[in-house]
Amino acid sequence: MNRAQIGVIGAGDCDARILALAENVGKCIARRNGILICGALGGVMEAASKGAKEENGTTLGILPGKKRDEANPYIDIAVVSDLGEARNALIARSSDVLIAVSGGYGTLSEIAMSLKMGKKVVVLESQWDIKGTYRADNPEEAVDIAFGFL
Amino acid sequence: MNRAQIGVIGAGDCDARILALAENVGKCIARRNGILICGALGGVMEAASKGAKEENGTTLGILPGKKRDEANPYIDIAVVSDLGEARNALIARSSDVLIAVSGGYGTLSEIAMSLKMGKKVVVLESQWDIKGTYRADNPEEAVDIAFGFL
Amino acid sequence: MNRAQIGVIGAGDCDARILALAENVGKCIARRNGILICGALGGVMEAASKGAKEENGTTLGILPGKKRDEANPYIDIAVVSDLGEARNALIARSSDVLIAVSGGYGTLSEIAMSLKMGKKVVVLESQWDIKGTYRADNPEEAVDIAFGFL
Amino acid sequence: MNRAQIGVIGAGDCDARILALAENVGKCIARRNGILICGALGGVMEAASKGAKEENGTTLGILPGKKRDEANPYIDIAVVSDLGEARNALIARSSDVLIAVSGGYGTLSEIAMSLKMGKKVVVLESQWDIKGTYRADNPEEAVDIAFGFL
Numbered sequence: 001m002n003r004a005q006i007g008v009i010g011a012g013d014c015d016a017r018i019l020a021l022a023e024n025v026g027k028c029i030a031r032r033n034g035i036l037i038c039g040a041l042g043g044v045m046e047a048a049s050k051g052a053k054e055e056n057g058t059t060l061g062i063l064p065g066k067k068r069d070e071a072n073p074y075i076d077i078a079v080v081s082d083l084g085e086a087r088n089a090l091i092a093r094s095s096d097v098l099i100a101v102s103g104g105y106g107t108l109s110e111i112a113m114s115l116k117m118g119k120k121v122v123v124l125e126s127q128w129d130i131k132g133t134y135r136a137d138n139p140e141e142a143v144d145i146a147f148g149f150l
Numbered sequence: 151m152n153r154a155q156i157g158v159i160g161a162g163d164c165d166a167r168i169l170a171l172a173e174n175v176g177k178c179i180a181r182r183n184g185i186l187i188c189g190a191l192g193g194v195m196e197a198a199s200k201g202a203k204e205e206n207g208t209t210l211g212i213l214p215g216k217k218r219d220e221a222n223p224y225i226d227i228a229v230v231s232d233l234g235e236a237r238n239a240l241i242a243r244s245s246d247v248l249i250a251v252s253g254g255y256g257t258l259s260e261i262a263m264s265l266k267m268g269k270k271v272v273v274l275e276s277q278w279d280i281k282g283t284y285r286a287d288n289p290e291e292a293v294d295i296a297f298g299f300l
Numbered sequence: 301m302n303r304a305q306i307g308v309i310g311a312g313d314c315d316a317r318i319l320a321l322a323e324n325v326g327k328c329i330a331r332r333n334g335i336l337i338c339g340a341l342g343g344v345m346e347a348a349s350k351g352a353k354e355e356n357g358t359t360l361g362i363l364p365g366k367k368r369d370e371a372n373p374y375i376d377i378a379v380v381s382d383l384g385e386a387r388n389a390l391i392a393r394s395s396d397v398l399i400a401v402s403g404g405y406g407t408l409s410e411i412a413m414s415l416k417m418g419k420k421v422v423v424l425e426s427q428w429d430i431k432g433t434y435r436a437d438n439p440e441e442a443v444d445i446a447f448g449f450l
Numbered sequence: 451m452n453r454a455q456i457g458v459i460g461a462g463d464c465d466a467r468i469l470a471l472a473e474n475v476g477k478c479i480a481r482r483n484g485i486l487i488c489g490a491l492g493g494v495m496e497a498a499s500k501g502a503k504e505e506n507g508t509t510l511g512i513l514p515g516k517k518r519d520e521a522n523p524y525i526d527i528a529v530v531s532d533l534g535e536a537r538n539a540l541i542a543r544s545s546d547v548l549i550a551v552s553g554g555y556g557t558l559s560e561i562a563m564s565l566k567m568g569k570k571v572v573v574l575e576s577q578w579d580i581k582g583t584y585r586a587d588n589p590e591e592a593v594d595i596a597f598g599f600l
Contacts, residue, residue: 002518005527035527060510060527066384066543068452077455077485077510079529080543082384084366085263086239093235093516093530108280109262113235116255130258152368155377185377210360210377216393216534218302227305227335227360229379230393234516234532243366243380385543385563389536405566408580412559413535430558 003058004150006034006143007095009110010044010103018044018102021124023051024139025099030057032147037095039064039087040071040078044101049074062087062094089113097146100126100133120149153208154300156184156293157245159260160194160253168194168252171274173201174289175249180207182297187245189214189237190221190228194251199224212240239263247296250276250283270299303358304450306334306443307395309410310344310403318344318402321424323351324439325399330357332447337362337395339387340371340378344401349374362387362394389413397446400426400433420449453508454600456484456593457545459560460494460553468494471574472551473501474589480507482597487545489514489537490521490528494551499524512540539563547596550576550583570599 006029010022026048029036036052038045040061049059053074061075066082081087088106092098092114100107102125111130114121121133124142136142156179160172176198179186186202188195190211199209203224211225216232231237238256242248242264250257252275261280264271271283274292286292306329310322326348329336336352338345340361349359353374361375366382381387388406392398392414400407402425411430414421421433424442436442456479460472476498479486486502488495490511499509503524511525516532531537538556542548542564550557552575561580564571571583574592586592 002528003526005518058527060529062529068455068544068546076453077508077527078452078544079510079512079540081540082543083236083386083540084239084382085243085266086233086236086383088263089234089236089239090529090531090533093532094518094528096518105262105266105282109259109266112255112259112262113238116235116259132255152378153376155368208377210379212379218305218394218396226303227358227377228302228394229360229362229390231390232393232534233390233536236533240379240381240383243382244368244378246368383536384539385566386533386536386539388563389534389539393535405562405582409559409562409566412555412562413538416535416555416559432555 004034004147005037005094005096006146007037007091007098008044008048008101009038009091009098009107010101011107012041012043012045014043014102018125019047021139022047022101025101025124025142026051026057027055028139028143030055032143034147035060037062037091039091040075042072044103046072046074062090085109092117092119095119097149098122099124099142099146102126122146154184154297155187155244155246156296157187157241157248158194158198158251159188159241159248159257160251161257162191162193162195164193164252168275169197171289172197172251175251175274175292176201176207177205178289178293180205182293184297185210187212187241189241190225192222194253196222196224212237235259242267242269245269247299248272249274249292249296252276272296304334304447305337305394305396306446307337307391307398308344308348308401309338309391309398309407310401311407312341312343312345314343314402318425319347321439322347322401325401325424325442326351326357327355328439328443330355332443334447335360337391339364339391340375342372344403346372346374362390385409392417392419395419397449398422399424399442399446402426422446454484454597455487455544455546456596457487457541457548458494458498458551459488459541459548459557460551461557462491462493462495464493464552468552468575469497471589472497475549475551475574475592476501476507477505478589478593480505482593485510487512487541489541490525492522494553496522496524498551512537535559542567542569545569547599548572549574549592549596552576572596
């Protein structure tokens with residue numbers, strides 16, 4: 001059976017509290033044997049990947065640019081898309097379910113595309129209150145809700 | 151000098167009141183010699199294109215699918231992208247400024263990507279209240295605000 | 301009825317003889333009221349666009365990068381794709397028929413994708429001898445063959 | 451250190467002899483600890499993935515369509531691109547080096563894009579004789595040459 005592919009989305013630049021949350025999300029995904037999919041860059045993407053690797057998980061990063069070495073050091077497999085913002089659609093489409101940790105406009109675009117595609121989106125510490133998303137209070141709950149949809 | 155490229159985004163399915171607003175937006179863009187860019191399908195996209203053609207404007211449609219004949223009849227030039235949702239990024243990137251007329255999750259994703267790219271977005275009858283967008287009360291005002299940013 | 305969309309593909313850097321051929325291809329397309337689609341950059345793309353504008357034609361350029369001002373000065377409407385090499389697929393898909401003028405690996409990729417999509421491709425001064433393409437001896441003949449397929 | 455990402459490209463429909471070659475290519479890549487990247491569908495893509503899994507390798511498939519279950523059963527991680535032919539650019543860009551096994555127009559487009567990006571391409575049983583590619587006589591040699599470029 002296929003392993004679950006869980007998208008983790010969030011800003012490339014954020015404070016230590018958000019990074020700690022993202023790292024915990026990554027850990028919880030790996031403990032449940034999920035494959036973590038993210039945008040391969042810094043901030044939430046790097047922290048979640050780091051968490052997943054601390055629990056021996058698997059990480060796939062879909063880069064917006066054209067160089068593999070732009071991926072953060074916790075990415076196992078890098079898709080070098082060179083698609084710019086359009087790569088957000090691939091993260092949404094490739095994820096069985098998504099978890100948004102905080103995040104700005106880029107994250108909002110991923111949330112909206114995911115919902116448009118009929119995907120479930122769990123949000124943690126989100127500034128966006130978008131109908132159709134599910135709010136979680138902490139990383140464990142976010143991952144619980146996400147896996148509950150599979 | 152290059153003609154302005156104005157993106158008009160909104161749902162492919164909407165009621166008569168919204169269609170009338172979109173048609174007026176298209177008319178106002180054409181009267182100011184703007185090129186209308188849209189997603190080439192029905193609803194707001196078709197109504198805006200129809201309005202632009204009624205004023206002898208120029209319309210570019212960026213289709214998500216793989217067939218040119220999926221474009222509405224008011225599209226002069228069709229980009230057949232076969233990119234699915236990722237085509238939204240091209241509409242945002244190709245527009246000098248955007249006007250959102252009502253709209254659902256797809257429109258929200260375009261608004262968010264446009265803002266992420268640093269583009270100005272004018273919203274008309276929007277259910278989304280996204281910081282950074284500019285609210286207009288009617289089509290004329292929306293197009294006024296949009297051209298004011300150029 | 302829709303105007304024909306004719307793709308012109310070729311290298312961004314080439315000698316004066318090839319530029320002259322491309323310019324003539326653009327002129328012939330415009331005289332037959334075709335819309336010229338190209339990659340918006342220099343070389344064959346710019347020369348063909350220039351030719352089309354000399355005959356009051358219409359030109360659509362699909363840029364690989366993220367800035368509209370990277371388009372050559374003869375592009376009427378610019379699609380700013382930010383898709384890198386993947387934009388070649390959009391040129392192929394959006395063209396009713398294609399004409400390749402000389403060209404390197406990028407052009408070869410467009411020829412191959414066009415053939416994969418079932419499109420007709422006319423080649424002029426091509427270093428590639430790909431089965432399924434149609435060879436023309438001069439710009440007039442290339443455009444004649446291309447329009448004959450519509 | 452990052453594991454090598456090796457692209458294997460070829461037709462979705464081919465005869466038993468080609469399938470056997472592709473399966474061996476997949477095995478050889480896995481034995482050297484490479485990650486196999488392919489288009490996730492049938493034919494050469496499936497055979498190579500099957501070979502890689504027989505040697506406990508890792509396989510990434512980049513699907514052209516919008517459903518994860520269109521991937522062949524030997525794909526560990528699926529990128530669901532919904533990009534149509536444009537997904538070929540992602541396979542080329544994401545691979546450190548590529549091996550083409552036989553193949554038609556789609557494969558030719560990937561070879562050409564890879565060369566355009568400055569990637570090395572090894573060809574096995576290719577009908578295309580494209581300057582800049584490296585011919586191998588058997589799967590072992592193809593993978594030897596490919597890893598020699600890293």
